[in-house]
Amino acid sequence: MCNMRVAALMVGVCVTAHAAETMRIAVGPEVGEVSLSGKALSCGDDVDDAEFVALQQDALVLRKKGQALWLDDAALPVEAIRCRSANDGPMRVNGVNVQGDVVVMRGKAQLVVVNVLPLESYLQGVLGSEMPKTFPIEALKAQAVAARTYALNKKLEQYGQPFHLGSSVISQVYKGLEADDPRTREAIDQTRGQVLTWQLQPIEAYFHASCGGHTESGLDALGRDLPYLKSVPCPCSKLATSHWTLKVAPKELHPVAGGKASGLQVQGRSPTGRVRRVQVGARSVDAVSFRERLGYMRLKSLDFEVTSEAKDGWVLKGHGFGHGAGLCQWGSRLLADTGKDYRAILEHYYPGTELQVLYE
Ligand SMILES: [Zn+2]
Known part of the structure; x- marks a missing residue:
């Protein structure tokens, strides 16, 4: 049953426990062809109370040809089709094993695959x-x-x-x-x-791998000024894995600088010490974009110092992994x-x- 205190404000969503529990998750990017397999597949319209028709087959292929959705060799008169395995068993869709239903629908350019399943x-x-x-x-x-x-x-x-x-x-x-x-x-x-x-x-x-000692406020990390996303102290700074070093070569920064990257300096920091802006060559860059350009896995967080400047680049020493909120x-x-x-x-x-x- 829905908790009525919460349900009162979740208009249209928490009508029934079932509705509250169902999620629709896009699996992968849009694709031109979808291979679906399971046990005695049946398919129907993309609605919760659809009547499903048994196809008497364990595998099928869906394609987009022109504007139409094709099931094997037949054009379908619908924009989306929803399929499931016998007894709600597992299915495999484009190499991913899932439970619940699989919807294949026309997307902007190709086909979108959506896994419909209970939240739990x-x-x-x-x-x-x-x-x-x-x-x-x-x-x-x-x-x-x-x-x-x-x-x-x-x-x-x-x-x-x-x-x-x-x-x-x-x-x-x-x-x-x-x-x-x-x-x-x-x-x-x-x-x-x-x-x-x-x-x-x-x-x-929001959550993240490691904050390095203090979480970041929602406003400074993600532009979300929310009362429950405050900076709080955290014991993770004592872990060796919270500390990292990254060497950055000048040529990596040329595209960011829009020319020769002759220097790299921190321009401003948030109250927790995370970098807000950096000067890269002649250009001042927002630190979130800077991290995105270098790669989220390489520049693990914005809590860093530029520790040395040499001909062959810079050494960044930092703490934590992720946005920190x-x-x-x-x-x-x-x-x-x-x-x-x-x-x-x-x-x-x-x-x-x-x-x-x-x-x-
Ligand atoms: Zn932490």
Whole structure:
């Protein structure tokens, strides 16, 4: 059942427990051809109460030809088709194993693949991709609540759209059934239906790998000025993995500088010390764009110093991995190791929020 206090403000979404639990996740980018396999596939319209027609086949191929959607050798009179395996069994779509239904629809240029599945099943495909499965159970439970809350918030934001979330690091990493694991399943089951709320709405529950010692405010990290995304201290700075060194060659910076990159200097910092702007050659660049240009995996965070300047480039020394807002995953691990439960971890990283049971 919906929690009525929350349901009152989730107009149109929390009409029934089933509606609240279903997510639509885009699997991969648009593609020209979709291969789908399962057991005794059946297909129907892309609506929750559609009547499905048994196709008496275990595999099919969908293509876009002109403006039409084709199933094997037949043009379909619809823009989208929804398929499932017998007894809601697993399916494989373009190399990804999933549970739930698969929708294939016409996209802007090619075909969009959308996995429609219960929120709790979706979390099984997220949790093992977003946090090491070996982390303490209370850290995994905190991550489960954060991921569930993030997903519901996005669902509200994207309500009525063809899908609510993508499957890459830009949304939450979703790897279908491959990420499923007994420990992550336990963390999801033990927190079933629990979401973090602020004024009865699911919060924007951002999270990141490691903050380096202080989380960043939502405003400074992501331009989201939210009362529960404040900078808080974090124990992760004691971990060796929180500290990194990056060597940057001048030629890497030429495209950023729009010419010869003769210098690299920090121009401004946020109150937590993260870089806001950098001077690259003759050009002043926003630090978030600078990190994007260098690559999120290379320049791991904006908490860095430019420590040396030589002919062959610069050495950056920094702390943390990620944007730094909200829950710090490595910090959660350390807090769990000192006996904090998932509620205390969530209260630490999202101060002032309330944990609510949306459904049981
Ligand atoms: Zn941290």
